[in-house]
Amino acid sequence: MKDASPRVAILILNWNDLRNTAETLTSIKGLAYPTFEVWVIDNGSTGGSDEAIANRFPEVRVISSPTNLGVAGGRNFGLEAILSRDDADYVLILDNDVAVEPRLLDKLVAAAETHADLGIVGPIIYYHSDPRRIWSAGASIVFREVTAKSPAKNRRAGEERPEGIERVDCITGCCMLIRRQVFETIGCFNPQYFMVGNETEFCYRAAKQGFATAVVTHAKLWHRVSASTSGGYTPARTYYTGRSTVLFLKEHGRPWNWITTFVFVMLTLPAAYLREALRGNQHAVTMKARGYLDGLLGRPVDREVQRYFQDNHTMPQEAMHVRHTR
Numbered sequence: 001m002k003d004a005s006p007r008v009a010i011l012i013l014n015w016n017d018l019r020n021t022a023e024t025l026t027s028i029k030g031l032a033y034p035t036f037e038v039w040v041i042d043n044g045s046t047g048g049s050d051e052a053i054a055n056r057f058p059e060v061r062v063i064s065s066p067t068n069l070g071v072a073g074g075r076n077f078g079l080e081a082i083l084s085r086d087d088a089d090y091v092l093i094l095d096n097d098v099a100v101e102p103r104l105l106d107k108l109v110a111a112a113e114t115h116a117d118l119g120i121v122g123p124i125i126y127y128h129s130d131p132r133r134i135w136s137a138g139a140s141i142v143f144r145e146v147t148a149k150s151p152a153k154n155r156r157a158g159e160e161r162p163e164g165i166e167r168v169d170c171i172t173g174c175c176m177l178i179r180r181q182v183f184e185t186i187g188c189f190n191p192q193y194f195m196v197g198n199e200t201e202f203c204y205r206a207a208k209q210g211f212a213t214a215v216v217t218h219a220k221l222w223h224r225v226s227a228s229t230s231g232g233y234t235p236a237r238t239y240y241t242g243r244s245t246v247l248f249l250k251e252h253g254r255p256w257n258w259i260t261t262f263v264f265v266m267l268t269l270p271a272a273y274l275r276e277a278l279r280g281n282q283h284a285v286t287m288k289a290r291g292y293l294d295g296l297l298g299r300p301v302d303r304e305v306q307r308y309f310q311d312n313h314t315m316p317q318e319a320m321h322v323r324h325t326r
Contacts, residue, residue: 006089006109008036008177009082012096013074015042018049020097020224025057027098033105036092037061041078044068070194071173079188088180093199095174097224099128107219108177111165119182119211120203122171123219124157132157135223138168138215139200143257144264145241147200147248163218170203170213175221182211194301196237197244204252233276235287239305242291250295265292 010028014021021040028038038057042050042064054062065077075093082088090109094100104123112118125136137152148170176199186205189198203213249257273285290302 005033005035006113007087008033008090008092008105008109009088010036010038010092010094011075011078011082012038012040012094013043013071013078014040014045014049014053014096015068015074016045016047016049017096018047018052021049021053022056024094024096024098025053025060027100028094030102031100031105032102033109036105037088039063039078039082041065041074043070043074043077070191072189072193072195072198073191075173075198076188076191079183083180083183090180091178091183093173093176093178095223097128098174099222100175101220104175104219104221105177107216111214111216111219112177112179115165115212115214117210117212118165118214119179119206120171120176120213121165121216122174122176122214123216123221125172125174126157126220126222128222128224131222135225136172136174137217138166138171138213141169141200141204143249143253144245144261145268147197147245165214165216167212167214169207170200171215173199174223179211182206182209185209185211192247193244194240196240197248201244201248201251204248233281233284235284236305238284238288239291239294239302242288242293243295243301244291246292246295 012021012024025038025040038060040050040053040057040060040062042053042062044065044067050062050064053060061081063078063081065074068074069077079091082091090112092105092108108121108123112121122138124134127133127135134152134155134157136150139148139150141147142149150172186202186209189202193201207213245261249261253261269285269289272288273282276282276285287302287305294300294302
């Protein structure tokens with residue numbers, strides 16, 4: 001591409017996960033796109049990983065938050081710095097546990113530049129451990145259970161998918177290229193969605209302002225799925241799943257969305273409790289119910305969950321004054 005290519009800022013969160021973040025940064029070095037800059041937001045790490053990243057990757061801009069702001073808050077922390085300058089036409093949000101194909105940015109930017117109504121685009125995302133099996137190819141918003149459903153998940157793909165775009169309701173924050181004008185119009189991520197649902201809610205708000213979301217079918221990325229939460233059905237994650245689902249309903253739902261969600265919860269929670277009891281993991285279901293209730297009643301985040309993300313320094317990732325508007 002020519003030197004006049006749109007400028008891209010790549011934003012990656014790190015929380016006590018130097019190994020995965022370093023592997024992702026090494027992968028990014030192979031991008032063919034000519035005009036991008038990488039920002040790593042250290043989200044309250046305690047082991048000196050921010051200094052290690054800065055020393056190992058001197059070309060990367062590293063900024064640190066003294067506390068874990070969550071996924072939405074940590075991204076906003078970085079976006080505030082990026083958007084305060086005028087040298088980024090797009091922001092590429094990336095998880096810290098991915099591998100990219102060399103022409104990923106070329107394909108995403110070309111799609112966005114070709115279709116003026118596209119505000120958010122992403123690639124087909126494959127499992128890192130099974131490179132031809134799809135992890136995510138966009139999702140439909142269904143107003144229950146993480147608020148989105150991905151019909152292509154776990155399908156196996158052929159050697160090459162056809163070139164083009166597929167418009168979807170939302171894409172995962174694992175990889176999303178966002179036009180600068182989207183942030184200028186709707187603001188940043190909603191920090192109430194600490195670690196679940198923030199990308200879905202962002203895409204939904206963008207669509208209400210005329211910015212479409214799409215998957216670029218011939219763009220590829222590989223994800224070490226759930227490296228940031230050890231992949232489990234854990235109390236902290238299930239709590240935020242329940243809480244974020246209710247927050248999304250309160251902000252955007254219609255009466256029938258409330259009804260279908262209530263029926264879904266009443267049918268699935270008991271079954272989940274029985275399933276997880278056999279594994280000795282029923283507390284995860286209890287915490288999910290508590291998340292639903294706390295979100296419904298507008299209560300602060302459960303103290304057990306807060307302590308986990310403030311005090312747990314062994315598992316990787318999981319105050320903002322950045323503007324968030326409806």
